[in-house]
Amino acid sequence: MATHELFHTIHQLSRELTKLINQTLQPFGLYSAQWAVLFVLKEEGSMSQSDLCEYLAVEAPPMTRTIQRLIKQDYVRYTQGADKRVKMIHLTEKAETAYPEWEQAVLSANEKLLAGMPDEKRIVMQTLLASWLGTLKGVSHE
Template structure:
């Protein structure tokens, strides 16, 4: 296998395994890693449209719709009118904001376990590389 193929295979495998471990740690708290990605994004950036969330996460619209419906039923998000009648902004509820520190603690613990023996400089290098890859994806 050439280096390029090995790199992308490795990225894919690490991502899958990390998502699996994160799910195992978050499910007892009532959320999945896919929902955490949305919660983290909304907490960081504030209210966003479904399209903005889908574009950022690289998730197809039908999948995003199903996830957001589940999150709405769980009481983690609400939909608010946007500038355009057709567009609604999605925002975290007070319940989600109250649970956020609990979820974040579990995520940080999982990250610490996965990053055990990884140096800060290595993290910086990987962040630079993934940013370049994201830029090339468009």
């Protein structure tokens, strides 16, 4: 198989997954980029914008726009970090309250996406993708 076919397929898969998550989150007024930020903050706790950018592999300008939208929706807020030059981003109480409903919608969409795929194939795919991502992140930090 030519590598360009592999990467084209991965790109197309990524676009389809993003489209499905956007459709799933539309009733909540959210998009996949916003969900990614909300998910990371819920799982990892408050973070600086630069840490969010690095974690999600997103450039600063689109991250700033995403965070500003989430602030307007009252889902995140800034607070002063231990280092006064750093602002930390936190989920608001409104986001904490709504999060379980968002998460359930995303989990349901994920299950539909994986319907018919045996558990052993899911495990292999997760292992391969996690390994590849770890390698890529290691390379990007050298």
